[in-house]
Amino acid sequence: PRDNGGGAPAHRWGNGWTQDFGGGSDLPGALLQADGTMTPYWVHGGVWTQYFIIDHGAVGCHGYPTSNLAPFNDPGLGKDITLRQTFQQGSVVWDATTGAVVNDACS
Numbered sequence: 001p002r003d004n005g006g007g008a009p010a011h012r013w014g015n016g017w018t019q020d021f022g023g024g025s026d027l028p029g030a031l032l033q034a035d036g037t038m039t040p041y042w043v044h045g046g047v048w049t050q051y052f053i054i055d056h057g058a059v060g061c062h063g064y065p066t067s068n069l070a071p072f073n074d075p076g077l078g079k080d081i082t083l084r085q086t087f088q089q090g091s092v093v094w095d096a097t098t099g100a101v102v103n104d105a106c107s
Contacts, residue, residue, distance in 0.1 A: 001019055001020065001021055001022075002020050002021060002022035003020070004020035004030075006018070006020070008020075010031075013032070013057065013058045013059065014057075014058040014059040014063075014064075015034060015035045015058070015063070015064070016032060016033050016034040016035050016037075016058060016064050017032070017033045017035075017040075018030050018031065018032045018033075018057075018058065019031045021044075026042070026044040026045055027044055027045045027046075027048070028044070028048055028049075029042060029043055029044025029045065029048040030042075030043055030044075030048065030052075032058060032064050032065055033064070034058075034063070034064035034088065037064075041064075041065035041066070041067065041068050041085075042068055042069075043065055043069075043085065044069070045069075045094070046094045046099060046100065046101055047069060047083075047085050047092045047094050047101070050092050050094075050101045050104055051087075051092060054104070055104065055106070060106075061089060061090070061106035062087035062088065062089050062090055062092075062106055063087055063088030063089050064087065064088050065085055065086070065087050065088075066086045066087060066088060067085055067086045068085065069083045069084070069085045069094070070083060070084060070085070071083060072084035072093055074093065074102075077095060077102060079097075080095050080096070080097035080098065081095070081096040081097050082094065082095050082096065082097075082102065083096055089106050089107050090104075090105040090106040090107045091103070091105055092104050092105075
């Protein structure tokens with residue numbers, strides 16, 4: 001765990017709880033759990049960078065995650081391996097082949 005401004009232990013962030021992590025094999029990321037839910041979700045790597053830096057995390061347009069990063073078939077990306085993580089409002093699609101976010105949709 002690391003202190004990303006809210007303290008190293010689990011702490012409040014918007015309408016839920018988070019605990020930040022500084023590295024390891026999944027790169028920086030955090031466990032996030034929305035109020036009223038029982039399941040925390042891991043947001044990490046390129047999706048974490050997009051979610052936290054660009055979209056302002058849990059207090060931004062997406063809110064809290066509702067799934068972990070999972071395989072996603074996108075025929076438009078050819079043979080690239082794509083993964084998607086869904087959030088309370090929208091999703092982020094990450095291309096594991098190129099290491100880039102290819103879709104960031106807030107609904």
